[in-house]
Amino acid sequence: MSFTTDIKSELCHVPVTDDTVLAEMLGMLLFAGQFSRENLRIQCEMPPVRRRVQSMLSQYFDIWPEENDTILQVRDPQEIRRIFAVYGYERESTLPLNRALVEEEQSRAAFLRGAFLVGGYVSTEKGYHLELVTPHYHAARQVSALLMDMELPAGQVMRRGIHVLYYKDSASIEDFLSACGATGSAMDLMLKKVERELRNDINRKVNCETANLTKTVGAAARQIAAIERLQAAGILEKLPEPLRQTANLRLSNPELSLAELCAASPEPISRPGLNNRLRRLVQLGEEADK
Numbered sequence: 001m002s003f004t005t006d007i008k009s010e011l012c013h014v015p016v017t018d019d020t021v022l023a024e025m026l027g028m029l030l031f032a033g034q035f036s037r038e039n040l041r042i043q044c045e046m047p048p049v050r051r052r053v054q055s056m057l058s059q060y061f062d063i064w065p066e067e068n069d070t071i072l073q074v075r076d077p078q079e080i081r082r083i084f085a086v087y088g089y090e091r092e093s094t095l096p097l098n099r100a101l102v103e104e105e106q107s108r109a110a111f112l113r114g115a116f117l118v119g120g121y122v123s124t125e126k127g128y129h130l131e132l133v134t135p136h137y138h139a140a141r142q143v144s145a146l147l148m149d150m151e152l153p154a155g156q157v158m159r160r161g162i163h164v165l166y167y168k169d170s171a172s173i174e175d176f177l178s179a180c181g182a183t184g185s186a187m188d189l190m191l192k193k194v195e196r197e198l199r200n201d202i203n204r205k206v207n208c209e210t211a212n213l214t215k216t217v218g219a220a221a222r223q224i225a226a227i228e229r230l231q232a233a234g235i236l237e238k239l240p241e242p243l244r245q246t247a248n249l250r251l252s253n254p255e256l257s258l259a260e261l262c263a264a265s266p267e268p269i270s271r272p273g274l275n276n277r278l279r280r281l282v283q284l285g286e287e288a289d290k
Contacts, residue, residue: 007185011181023102023107024056037081039073040080057072097146102146119133120132130172133163134165140164220250226284230281
């Protein structure tokens with residue numbers, strides 16, 4: 001199941017009440033694929049969403065929509081006029097946002113719930129993204145103003161003739177989901193974010209440790225190769241005692257880091273001091289090749 005499916009499943013369990021049904025249905029209508037005096041067309045991939053739409057239309061509007069696979073449709077002009085009449089827009093060619101229906105907090109939650117059930121989508125695969133899609137310009141503009149009033153300002157863009165309201169950060173998406181009643185999904189998103197941040201932090205640390213290990217192994221390999229060249233050329237035994245001791249220490253411990261070599265040294269020596277000796281051995285090894 002996708003995260004969008006989880007959210008819509010949670011929202012479908014929110015009871016439909018007499019004081020919020022008109023607001024929720026209005027959200028569905030404004031974000032339907034088509035809504036005009038000639039046709040109402042709502043696409044619902046999820047059966048629970050289709051059942052919720054059917055129940056609301058039949059119980060509160062006395063309309064039973066045609067069902068064709070994932071599409072619910074009302075094509076009877078008289079039935080559509082009945083919907084217009086219920087909302088008090090008999091003379092309107094389209095149905096705008098009736099702000100009187102979304103003054104109360106619970107009505108606003110119901111409106112957003114209906115909008116998301118029909119026109120909403122969330123992705124958490126590559127970053128965070130929530131969008132509400134409608135073909136109606138005026139609906140997008142008016143809902144954007146409503147979200148601004150609710151302190152949930154959304155971005156707005158037109159994509160292939162479709163108007164999209166969107167959020168691209170997890171905190172805003174959590175706030176939106178909480179506002180429309182999907183508090184469980186908002187908490188799940190918060191946990192997903194914590195898990196992602198933890199995983200990214202672990203990956204950063206692993207990458208850093210891997211890079212450090214690669215650097216240590218590479219440095220040790222260059223040092224050992226230089227020491228072996230000095231041995232082959234008969235130069236090593238002629239070097240000062242501190243350099244010979246350092247060469248033997250490195251040959252005996254090829255896997256140790258600089259700090260670990262200091263700890264393994266029979267005589268006390270600082271990291272800078274040991275590092276200087278090793279650099280000197282590499283330099284001498286390179287000169288021996290010339």
